[in-house]
Amino acid sequence: MSTDGNRKGFAFGPFCLFPAERLLEREGKPISLGSRAFDLLTAMVERPGEVVSKADLFTRAWPGMTVEESGLRFHISALRKALEEGKDGARYIANVPGRGYCLVIPATAFGPEPDQPSIAARPDPKLPLRPHGVPLGREEAIADLLEQLGQDRLITLVGPAGIGKTTVALAVGAAERGRGQEVRIADLAALRDPALVGAAVAASVGISARSEDPTNEILGFLADRSVLLVLDNCEHVLASVAPLAERLHLEAPSMRILATSREPLRVLGELVVELPPLQVPPDDSRIPASEVLAYPAVTLFLDRAVAGGFRGALSDGTVGLIAMLCRKLDGIALAIELVASRVGVLGVEETTALIDTRLRLLWHGRRTAPPRHQTLTAALDWSHELLSEEESRTLRRLSAFVGPFSLTAAIAVAGAGMEESEVAVALDGLLRKSLVSVRHGQETIRYRLLDTTRAYAAVKLDASGEAATTTRRHAEAVLAMLKANAVALPLTDHATRQVRERALLGDVHAALRWSFTDVASRNLAIALAAEACDLFVRLSLLHECRHWAADALALADESELDDRTTLKLHAALGHAMTFIDGNGDAARHALEQALRIAERLDDREGQFRLLSRMHMFHRRTNEVSRLLPIAIRIQETGTAIGDPVGIAAAHTVLGVSFHLAGDQAAARLHLETALQMAAFEHVSPGHFAFHRNPYIALARTYWLQGLPERAVAAARPLAPEAASPDIVTRCIGLIWGADVFRWTGDWATFQELTDQLDTLAGRHSLRPYQAVALGMRGEALIRSGQTRAGTEFLRSALKVLHTHHYELYTAGFTVALAEGLAALGGAEEAIEILEAVLDATLDRGGSLDLPELYRTRANLCAGLGKAAEAEADFLTAIETAKVQGALGWELRAATGLARLRATSGDAVAGATLLREVMARFVEGRDTPDLRAAAGELARLDACSA
Numbered sequence: 001m002s003t004d005g006n007r008k009g010f011a012f013g014p015f016c017l018f019p020a021e022r023l024l025e026r027e028g029k030p031i032s033l034g035s036r037a038f039d040l041l042t043a044m045v046e047r048p049g050e051v052v053s054k055a056d057l058f059t060r061a062w063p064g065m066t067v068e069e070s071g072l073r074f075h076i077s078a079l080r081k082a083l084e085e086g087k088d089g090a091r092y093i094a095n096v097p098g099r100g101y102c103l104v105i106p107a108t109a110f111g112p113e114p115d116q117p118s119i120a121a122r123p124d125p126k127l128p129l130r131p132h133g134v135p136l137g138r139e140e141a142i143a144d145l146l147e148q149l150g151q152d153r154l155i156t157l158v159g160p161a162g163i164g165k166t167t168v169a170l171a172v173g174a175a176e177r178g179r180g181q182e183v184r185i186a187d188l189a190a191l192r193d194p195a196l197v198g199a200a201v202a203a204s205v206g207i208s209a210r211s212e213d214p215t216n217e218i219l220g221f222l223a224d225r226s227v228l229l230v231l232d233n234c235e236h237v238l239a240s241v242a243p244l245a246e247r248l249h250l251e252a253p254s255m256r257i258l259a260t261s262r263e264p265l266r267v268l269g270e271l272v273v274e275l276p277p278l279q280v281p282p283d284d285s286r287i288p289a290s291e292v293l294a295y296p297a298v299t300l301f302l303d304r305a306v307a308g309g310f311r312g313a314l315s316d317g318t319v320g321l322i323a324m325l326c327r328k329l330d331g332i333a334l335a336i337e338l339v340a341s342r343v344g345v346l347g348v349e350e351t352t353a354l355i356d357t358r359l360r361l362l363w364h365g366r367r368t369a370p371p372r373h374q375t376l377t378a379a380l381d382w383s384h385e386l387l388s389e390e391e392s393r394t395l396r397r398l399s400a401f402v403g404p405f406s407l408t409a410a411i412a413v414a415g416a417g418m419e420e421s422e423v424a425v426a427l428d429g430l431l432r433k434s435l436v437s438v439r440h441g442q443e444t445i446r447y448r449l450l451d452t453t454r455a456y457a458a459v460k461l462d463a464s465g466e467a468a469t470t471t472r473r474h475a476e477a478v479l480a481m482l483k484a485n486a487v488a489l490p491l492t493d494h495a496t497r498q499v500r501e502r503a504l505l506g507d508v509h510a511a512l513r514w515s516f517t518d519v520a521s522r523n524l525a526i527a528l529a530a531e532a533c534d535l536f537v538r539l540s541l542l543h544e545c546r547h548w549a550a551d552a553l554a555l556a557d558e559s560e561l562d563d564r565t566t567l568k569l570h571a572a573l574g575h576a577m578t579f580i581d582g583n584g585d586a587a588r589h590a591l592e593q594a595l596r597i598a599e600r601l602d603d604r605e606g607q608f609r610l611l612s613r614m615h616m617f618h619r620r621t622n623e624v625s626r627l628l629p630i631a632i633r634i635q636e637t638g639t640a641i642g643d644p645v646g647i648a649a650a651h652t653v654l655g656v657s658f659h660l661a662g663d664q665a666a667a668r669l670h671l672e673t674a675l676q677m678a679a680f681e682h683v684s685p686g687h688f689a690f691h692r693n694p695y696i697a698l699a700r701t702y703w704l705q706g707l708p709e710r711a712v713a714a715a716r717p718l719a720p721e722a723a724s725p726d727i728v729t730r731c732i733g734l735i736w737g738a739d740v741f742r743w744t745g746d747w748a749t750f751q752e753l754t755d756q757l758d759t760l761a762g763r764h765s766l767r768p769y770q771a772v773a774l775g776m777r778g779e780a781l782i783r784s785g786q787t788r789a790g791t792e793f794l795r796s797a798l799k800v801l802h803t804h805h806y807e808l809y810t811a812g813f814t815v816a817l818a819e820g821l822a823a824l825g826g827a828e829e830a831i832e833i834l835e836a837v838l839d840a841t842l843d844r845g846g847s848l849d850l851p852e853l854y855r856t857r858a859n860l861c862a863g864l865g866k867a868a869e870a871e872a873d874f875l876t877a878i879e880t881a882k883v884q885g886a887l888g889w890e891l892r893a894a895t896g897l898a899r900l901r902a903t904s905g906d907a908v909a910g911a912t913l914l915r916e917v918m919a920r921f922v923e924g925r926d927t928p929d930l931r932a933a934a935g936e937l938a939r940l941d942a943c944s945a
Contacts (some may be wrong), residue, residue, distance in 0.1 A: 008111030008177060008181050012103065013092065015083070017045050021178050022139070024082075030143045035136050035299055037062045040072075040101075044093065048107035060785050065306055067293070074290040080931050094922035096132040127594045135167045135333075136303060137278045137296020145172050145273065149228070149256050152271040154249040156259045158235075159275035160434040160450060161335025161383050168275060169230050170600060172258060174720055182227040188241065189233035197240035215244055220254045234261035235433065236386055277331025281323040289319040297326035300333060301340045304310040309344025321352050330450045380456040383435055387533055390418065394426035396424060396464055399457035400474035402506030404439060404446035410820075412477040416469060445511045446503070462649060469512050475524055478504075478511040483530035498725060501535055502721040508532050512548060516555075526552045530565045540727035543765060546576035561599050567606060568596035575613050579728055582804025583620045591617060599933045608637045615653055619660065620768075622807035625845030627657040648677040658695045660808075662848045662884035664704050671698040695726060696733045699740050705847065706887030708744050708924035715740040721754055730767045731757060735809070738776060743888065745928035751780055765920040771800035775813040782820045791820040811837055811849035815856045827860045834860070851881040851889035855896055862900050866932070870900055890927065911940040 009018040016025045019042050033041070039061040044052050044471060044905045056070060058065075060205045076093065083092050092102045135142075145168070148155060156163050171181040185389040186204035189198060202214045207498050222229075228246070240263065245257055246267035262271045278297040281287060292298055293314070302314075303323055318731055324732040327349075328336040343351050384392065397414035398405070405413075411423045418426075419715035427447065428437040439446045448456065461467050479644070483505060512532060515525035531554035535786045536545035548717060549572045558566055581587065591613055596607035611634045618626040638646035655670035662811030671694040695714045703711035718737035738753040761769035778793030794817040801810055814837045818830035838853045858873035893915040898910030914937050924930055 009107075010107045010109055012045060012048065012107035013105055014092070014188065017042065017107075021175055027375060030141070030871070031082055031083050034075065034078060034294055035139070035296075036075045037082065038074045039241065040075055040747065042081055042360065044101060044103040045107045047589045048090075048103045048105070051096045051100050051102045055100075057100060060614045061318055063306060065299045065311075068290070068314070071293050071314075074288075074294065078294070081829065087716055092925070121404055123711075127731060130278050131929065135164060135171055136300040137333075138168050141168055141275060141850045142171050142175065145258070145621065146175055148271065148273065149176075149258065152261075152269075152270045153253075153256045154245060154267070155257070155271045155273055156265050157275055158261055158264055158275050158434055159455065160262065160332065161380055162332050162452075163277060163434075164333040165273050165275055166232050167333070169232055169258055169260045173230050178227050183230065184227055185230045185232060187232045188237055194237040194240035196416075197237050200246060201231070201244065201921060215247055218244075219247065219251050221726075222248065222255050224254055226254045227423075228256050231257060234259050235263055235383070236793055238263070245270075249310070253793050262386075264433040266296070277416050278326075278333055278336070280331045281325040281326075283327060285320065289314065289316045292319050292323050295323070295326070297329075297641040298322055298335060301326055304340035308341040310340075312348065319346050320352060321348050325352060328451055330452065332450065332452060335452050343492045352861065358815075362514045377456065380453065381432060382432050384460075385454075386433065387435075388426070388429065389615060391424055391429045391433075392460070393418070393464075393503045394423055394777055395430055396451055396457045396460040397466065397470045398427075398430075398447075399454045399461050400437070400470050400510075401449065401454075402510050403503050403650060405446045405507075406444065406446060409477050409481060410447060413473045413479065414471060416466075416473065427468075442529040453928075458895040471911060472518075472521065472524075473862060474507070475511040475515050475521070475528065478507050479524065479528050479531060482508070482535060484530070486531065486534060492586075498539070503538055504535065505539075506536065516551060518945055521554055525571075526555055526561065527566060530568040533568060537575055540764060542576040542580050545572050545635045549573035563601055567594050567597040567601070567603070570597070571606070571610055571613070574617075578613070578617055578620065579768065582768055582806055583617055584805060588617060604637055604641050608634060608641065610639065612613070612649070612653065615657075619656070620806050620808050622660075622810070622841070622847060623844050627660060628654075639777055644677060646675045651677065652692060652694045652697075655694065656692070656702075659701050660848055662846060664701050664848075664882075664885040667697065667701045669704065671701065692729050692732060693718070696729075696736050700736055702890045703740050703743050703886070704886040704925070706891070706921050708740075708888070708927045709921070711740045712744055713744075719749070719756070721756075727760065727764050727766070731760060731766065735772055736775075737770075739812075742931075743777065744924075747780060747783055750776070754780065768801065771804070771806070775802070775816075778813070778820075779816045782823070787820050791817055791824065794820065807844075809839075811841055811853060811855040815849075815852050818856055818860065822860055822863060827864055831857060831860050847884065849898065851884065851886060851893060854880065855889070855893045858900075859895070859896055860894070867900065867904060871897065874900065887917070887920055891921075891929055894930070895936050898940060899936055907943040911937055911944060914940070 007018055009016050009019065011017075015031070015328035018025070020034070022038060023034050024041070026037065042058055043060040045550050047668060054069070054072060055139075058067060061075065062071075076095075078346055080086075084090065085092050091107055092103060094102045096102055114481050124660035134930065143153065145157070149172070157169055159165050170185070173185060174760065177183045185204045186201045188200060188719065189573075191197060191200060198212075198214045198218070202218050203229070205221060207214075207217060211217070211294070217369055231241060231245060241259070241261075242265045245259060245265055246269070248255060249257060249269045264270065266901035279295055279299040280298060281292045281295045293302070298319075300538050318740055320823060321708055325339060326336060337607065341349060341352060384395075387395065394410075394414045397416075398410060399830070401409070407424060407427065410427055411420050413421045414426075427436065429923070430481040431438055431447070435449070437448050437450060443749075459472060474841055485501065485504065490622045508528075515521045515528055518525075529548040533545045533549045533552075536542070536548070549569045553569050553573070561569075570590045571594040574594060575585050577584070577587035591610060595607065595610040595614065597603075598610055611630055615627060615630045615634065618630065631650070635650035651670045651674040653665045655674065658664070658670065659665075674694040675698075696718060698709050699718070702708075702714060707716055715737040718733035721730075725734060734757040735752045738750050738757075741747070741749040741753065743881060754773055757769060757776070758773035761767075761773060774793055775797030778790040778797060780791060781787070783788030783790075796811050798813055798817070800809060801807065801813075818834050821827070821830040834853060834857050836848075837858070841853065854877035858870045858877060861867075872894050874897035878890055881887070881890035881893060894914050898914040901907065901910035903914075917936065918933055922928060925934075
């Protein structure tokens with residue numbers, strides 16, 4: 001392939017590698033490649049045909065660090081993808097097991113040593129003749145700028161302090177110089193007098209200014225020259241830079257200008273390019289450490305940490321802390337460098353502990369760095385000195401915000417002693433100076449201070465004496481935002497709502513913490529907690545909800561609170577306690593108290609919501625006889641409100657009530673009616689009639705009715721992560737969906753759902769659901785032959801569930817425990833345990849589990865030779881299943897009874913019974929229960945032949 005004689009590099013296949021430029025090209029087009037992958041490729045290209053050991057590769061890409069081999073494999077995989085290895089049979093890199101990796105095609109070095117440039121063409125001394133390479137994580141930004149400079153001749157690179165504007169601009173200049181382009185650099189940072197800008201630019205292009213305004217001399221020199229002029233650090237001398245840049249752009253058509261500034265020049269022909277922060281890993285613990293290490297911000301952090309003496313091992317925990325630090329630093333390169341430089345002395349954990357203190361503003365970086373880049377405070381002082389008094393006042397007051405905020409909120413917090421228009425103008429100025437960032441949503445604009453800027457501005461706020469007033473105004477603004485958000489809920493789609501509400505959390509927490517520590521703000525604290533708890537419930541932050549609701553109720557006697565606030569706090573507290581602490585008296589009392597207030601206020605939507613929560617409470621305690629009366633009240637309330645979602649929700653609650661009570665026909669009727677009436681999947685958790693997906697109960701209902709294939713089809717959508725926005729609903733969906741897969745013999749999917757439940761419940765500290773997951777693991781262990789371990793898991797799970805008064809699943813787990821104990825020779829103990837649960841179930845009004853409890857006891861009795869007791873229980877199980885419309889349970893009991901009768905010599909009667917039950921199935925012939933029944937029927941027919 002042809003190569004540029006003025007550039008030095010390596011050619012292999014269709015690629016050219018330019019190590020000095022940190023650039024890989026395929027047939028002249030740049031290929032995006034991470035810095036680690038680039039280092040690995042360079043190491044192999046320099047030694048084509050040789051095996052480069054893993055140790056050498058680690059040293060090249062991760063000098064001074066201990067990295068797991070998975071990190072190497074990850075970057076080799078990324079490299080192969082970038083090279084499109086495998087496309088049309090192409091092969092470039094081979095893995096030599098136990099040794100390392102090898103470039104398997106020839107690589108040829110090209111390019112002579114460059115001649116010494118003439119004085120006229122000499123590059124600026126700030127551009128090294130042999131650049132150290134592309135700045136970490138800036139490959140794409142530099143490539144984009146190089147491309148844009150081919151189309152737009154005046155580009156201003158803008159961004160906040162320390163983001164890396166100068167670094168990127170110099171790298172662009174180095175790349176241009178590497179292509180033979182003349183490049184000149186004018187560093188304006190040291191100028192204090194804007195009148196000296198012309199002289200500084202003249203000096204940078206190699207001429208002496210003979211007048212106070214050398215613009216014409218500069219134009220005369222550059223008019224016909226093809227040159228890239230980099231105007232670096234323009235923000236403090238914009239009044240002089242802007243007209244000069246505009247004239248050069250308009251009157252010197254062969255030259256190009258790249259300016260760096262914290263705000264645009266605002267001149268003709270200018271293209272403003274905002275330099276984004278370095279990409280940081282998302283806050284997701286599921287991302288492997290090897291992938292986290294590939295993020296540019298993390299790569300830069302580790303490089304600077306190693307340079308500062310860090311030699312620690314990169315465990316998953318350490319990598320997670322580094323990722324968190326990078327997020328806290330908003331991907332700002334200077335902030336990352338300065339913080340990373342402390343890791344060698346403090347360690348990662350101690351640095352993490354100090355990151356939220358003001359010490360980070362004072363940590364020093366390289367002694368050779370410009371003074372404004374030696375600390376974060378110095379970098380921000382540089383920007384702060386350029387602010388007007390109104391901008392400075394607004395900035396320090398906006399530091400009260402933790403997250404994004406609207407213009408309305410900014411005016412509310414920062415507007416003391418200022419006109420609204422003054423705040424808006426000041427905010428616009430801060431935005432142009434890159435001290436405030438902006439996020440454009442579909443319908444709204446939100447502003448935000450970067451975390452480091454916020455910390456700096458908070459120091460200024462403390463020094464101003466305005467902190468107390470501003471913090472109170474912030475808390476009042478947060479309360480207003482919460483109320484406005486609640487009003488907007490019915491008009492907002494779920495995805496938009498959740499993004500908006502999660503963005504509120506930081507400010508809600510800050511406002512709550514301040515108001516609860518300020519004695520004079522008691523009423524504000526209680527009002528904030530009442531509104532915030534609704535938000536916490538919608539976002540499934542139940543621990544937060546319980547904490548703040550309890551604290552608010554403790555601040556004042558209920559006689560001092562208005563009914564609406566008391567209702568909100570008791571409703572939230574009862575809901576949170578139900579799922580965190582279990583179904584105890586305190587949770588029930590809180591819900592009943594809230595319901596009484598809602599009835600007194602004639603708040604029908606509040607009644608609907610609280611009746612639904614009471615229904616959930618009694619479902620969990622398995623008090624089946626209480627469910628239908630509550631469900632009927634819910635239906636009456638929903639009908640009175642007239643909301644179609646409420647009416648559909650009432651049908652869902654009725655369906656669940658009939659399902660658990662053992663009337664599967666009625667359950668199916670109501671659940672399918674709910675599906676036909678409303679698009680339930682689009683209902684937000686903030687809606688008063690938010691209800692569980694009808695398919696959760698319908699899937700089990702289908703199986704019980706003898707429709708296993710329909711049951712599986714209904715259960716499968718309950719497994720994906722996006723199945724529900726509500727954590728509790730998702731947990732219930734996983735549990736009830738798993739029942740269907742267990743009944744149909746799909747133990748792999750059952751185990752998958754168990755794992756998801758365990759992870760989800762653990763992440764949100766939902767102890768009762770963790771116990772359910774433990775019981776499900778016990779069932780799976782018994783199924784796999786690990787009976788002793790399975791029974792221990794089940795005993796532990798049942799103990800926790802009893803402690804939390806969570807009895808909904810105890811019957812099913814007791815059946816599994818009894819079968820496990822019998823397999824271990826403990827049939828008598830198993831019968832005792834079953835009978836205790838059977839009696840308790842009958843006392844609570846029965847349940848859909850009754851046929852299984854009778855059938856299991858019958859099997860145990862049969863195994864002990866108690867044929868009469870066994871037959872009686874089998875018959876009871878069959879009759880109960882018939883009453884319930886539970887053909888699935890009836891088949892199991894009929895199979896057991898037929899087997900028992902065959903042992904007593906009455907195979908014909910057993911076969912007749914079994915054949916009649918099997919004939920009522922219209923699908924699912926390949927499911928375990930029907931296969932077992934068919935096998936038993938064949939054996940009975942053989943015996944009677």
